[in-house]
Amino acid sequence: KNIVLLPGDGIGPEIMESAKIVLNTIASEYNHEFTFHEHAIGGNAIDRFNNPLPEETIHACVAADAILLGAVGGKKWDNNPSHLRPEKGLLGIRKALGLFANLRPIKGFKSLLHASPLKEEKISGSDILIIRELTGGLYFGTPSERRENGDIVVDTLYYERHEMERIIEKAFQSAMQRKKLLTSVDKANVLESSRMWREIVDEKASVYPEVEVEHLLVDAAAMKLITEPNHFDVIVTENLFGDILSDEASVLTGSLGMLPSASIRTDGVGLYEPVHGSAPDIAGKGIANPLGMILSTAMMLRHSFGLEQEAAEIEKAVNETLEQGYHTADLQIKDGKLAGTKEITDAVIENLT
Amino acid sequence: KNIVLLPGDGIGPEIMESAKIVLNTIASEYNHEFTFHEHAIGGNAIDRFNNPLPEETIHACVAADAILLGAVGGKKWDNNPSHLRPEKGLLGIRKALGLFANLRPIKGFKSLLHASPLKEEKISGSDILIIRELTGGLYFGTPSERRENGDIVVDTLYYERHEMERIIEKAFQSAMQRKKLLTSVDKANVLESSRMWREIVDEKASVYPEVEVEHLLVDAAAMKLITEPNHFDVIVTENLFGDILSDEASVLTGSLGMLPSASIRTDGVGLYEPVHGSAPDIAGKGIANPLGMILSTAMMLRHSFGLEQEAAEIEKAVNETLEQGYHTADLQIKDGKLAGTKEITDAVIENLT
Ligand SMILES: CC(C)[C@H](C(=O)O)[C@@H](O)C(=O)O
Ligand SMILES: CC(C)[C@H](C(=O)O)[C@@H](O)C(=O)O
Numbered sequence A, B: 001k002n003i004v005l006l007p008g009d010g011i012g013p014e015i016m017e018s019a020k021i022v023l024n025t026i027a028s029e030y031n032h033e034f035t036f037h038e039h040a041i042g043g044n045a046i047d048r049f050n051n052p053l054p055e056e057t058i059h060a061c062v063a064a065d066a067i068l069l070g071a072v073g074g075k076k077w078d079n080n081p082s083h084l085r086p087e088k089g090l091l092g093i094r095k096a097l098g099l100f101a102n103l104r105p106i107k108g109f110k111s112l113l114h115a116s117p118l119k120e121e122k123i124s125g126s127d128i129l130i131i132r133e134l135t136g137g138l139y140f141g142t143p144s145e146r147r148e149n150g151d152i153v154v155d156t157l158y159y160e161r162h163e164m165e166r167i168i169e170k171a172f173q174s175a176m177q178r179k180k181l182l183t184s185v186d187k188a189n190v191l192e193s194s195r196m197w198r199e200i201v202d203e204k205a206s207v208y209p210e211v212e213v214e215h216l217l218v219d220a221a222a223m224k225l226i227t228e229p230n231h232f233d234v235i236v237t238e239n240l241f242g243d244i245l246s247d248e249a250s251v252l253t254g255s256l257g258m259l260p261s262a263s264i265r266t267d268g269v270g271l272y273e274p275v276h277g278s279a280p281d282i283a284g285k286g287i288a289n290p291l292g293m294i295l296s297t298a299m300m301l302r303h304s305f306g307l308e309q310e311a312a313e314i315e316k317a318v319n320e321t322l323e324q325g326y327h328t329a330d331l332q333i334k335d336g337k338l339a340g341t342k343e344i345t346d347a348v349i350e351n352l353t
Helices: A012-030 A043-049 A055-062 A086-097 A110-115 A161-176 A192-205 A218-227 A239-250 A291-303 A308-323 A341-352 B012-030 B043-049 B055-062 B086-097 B110-115 B161-176 B192-205 B218-227 B239-250 B291-303 B308-323 B341-352
Strands: A002-008 A035-038 A066-071 A101-107 A127-133 A137-147 A152-160 A181-186 A212-217 A234-237 A260-264 A270-274 B002-008 B035-038 B066-071 B101-107 B127-133 B137-147 B152-160 B181-186 B212-217 B234-237 B260-264 B270-274
Touching: A002 A012, A002 A055, A012 A066, A012 A291, A012 A308, A012 A341, A043 A086, A055 A086, A066 A086, A066 A291, A086 A270, A101 A161, A101 A239, A101 A291, A110 A308, A127 A161, A127 A239, A137 A239, A137 B192, A152 A161, A152 A192, A152 B192, A161 A181, A161 A192, A161 A234, A181 A192, A181 A218, A181 A239, A192 A212, A192 B137, A192 B152, A212 A218, A218 A234, A218 A239, A218 B239, A234 A239, A239 B218, A239 B239, A260 A291, A270 A291, A291 A308, A291 A341, A308 A341, B002 B012, B002 B055, B012 B066, B012 B291, B012 B308, B012 B341, B043 B086, B055 B086, B066 B086, B066 B291, B086 B270, B101 B161, B101 B239, B101 B291, B110 B308, B127 B161, B127 B239, B137 B239, B152 B161, B152 B192, B161 B181, B161 B192, B161 B234, B181 B192, B181 B218, B181 B239, B192 B212, B212 B218, B218 B234, B218 B239, B234 B239, B260 B291, B270 B291, B291 B308, B291 B341, B308 B341
Parallel strands: A002 A035, A002 A066, A066 A270, A127 A234, A181 A212, A181 A234, B002 B035, B002 B066, B066 B270, B127 B234, B181 B212, B181 B234
Antiparallel strands: A101 A127, A101 A260, A137 A152, A152 B152, A260 A270, B101 B127, B101 B260, B137 B152, B260 B270
């Protein structure tokens, strides 16, 4: 399997090291062959090639079976013009590869739930999968421009039917493998695109009679995620609503640093990255939390390579590591053992073997 | 002062009664003259006039000094075609009157904070004013339509410079009267409209050097509202982001039923309504919580009539009522006194006089 590594900026390279170690361990335990090719993206690509997404990186990714991304961005590039911003690399690679489905599982870890901003009884037991459309909507619609000497501005929320159909199909399939409750989020009382979205959800619902479907307005969803996170199973929504709601949901469990994500398409090719950012303030200190990155490799094994058992092994090993009390500086565990990036990776490997 | 009352649907008429009683008390205590004219909006207007916003209602509102709205909507009209939906009345009146600034204060009540989904130490002390642009953006931009036999759909996020300027100006003025921290929320890493928004905020910042200005992406704002609600003072943002974030914020204190809102324009004319919905399930039972409506009348006295002292009196009376232990069924107070709509209104009046 040909895996492209995009370490990116800040703590990206450090946590990518951990991912490699974990994958090499899995490879030798299970007799797989993973080859790694490292390429530039984001801020460091701007510094080296004056381009957040060099051609060479795109080519490598197009040829890859799967891609691992560390994190991109940092204050250093914050005032760059928009085509020289690190996140252009991220948006560009999603679009170039057609990675239309962003999967964001939100699930707490028992030993970390005490750090949740929510009362423990509110959040415990929550297990949500947010499925965000990732290559359409306001992110890529045109026109997106100033008019009349810059006194008028428009952005365009654009969707084609097949773009809605494929993400909604993905959501129903995911719901079938889980608790079979699908919450579709839109703003159908205002947006024409949401009314089309709702129609397609209702059409597909008849193909999946076992799945219970509910429609929720995005404002109501933003409330209910906080008041009743336990209510949800699978949530599906368009690009920008998904951006906002998945980030909102990511802080509910109190351990953002643990969350993985996948951006995939129908043939199994996907890009996997932790939800947290590049944390430039702690970069190079050896204290970054690699567990979100490691759990992203598990998502890769599952979704891109169909290696369910190996994925589950990694998830189990991470869980055990926490239960043993190991935690990085961003996490607190009562009477736990504070560990650096390398130490906690070693502990995961120990539990894997 | 000519006040138009739009009781609306569900519990709207009951809580509007309470508002009238409170305003009549203020009128006689302070020697003001308030005249009330009641008109139809929302579901009941659909039932009676086949129009969620009858011409007559618009005319009355155009002639009014201020408008009080109860709540609109209910399951009964949920499957109507979009021009016969209760919320069309709400959107229509905002647009017809040019009520471009939606003010949503979020502040907890000591005796109710225990009901917050957040840990008490997270939420206590929070005092946020969300200022949402209310007549532009995706809500009213055209084209908003299907194309190519319905296989393509577009909505348009449209803003003119002066629309951004006036709401941002309002936000700076509000910040000057509060803690002088202004958080401007946008999605400048993706949207052209957000980049224009950010420019205007930065221009205005030089006019208000005392105000500390920060820019926050909407996804990051959705997180920070939960992890650090105490951080915020005034938040300003465009229409749809404001819709999502103000609803998200409204559940943080655990007493949605207490929150008022104002939708105003520059000359002081405004529409005032509680944040909660029409709650058709408890309508007519005499148990609805009128305090959000009553606090909305205080906002009206302050923003439309410049009656700061009278507004503060009402707020104090509501506070005292809670401290005395009175609460409606949607609230819990330890060793408190469960009261119906009328009883709790009486208690507020008692504290007012
Ligand atoms: C960096 C930004 C453009 C991006 C997005 O909005 O998609 C990020 O917030 C994300 O969710 O991956
Ligand atoms: C009813 C709906 C159209 C409305 C909006 O989105 O503006 C509501 O959610 C609100 O915030 O007042």
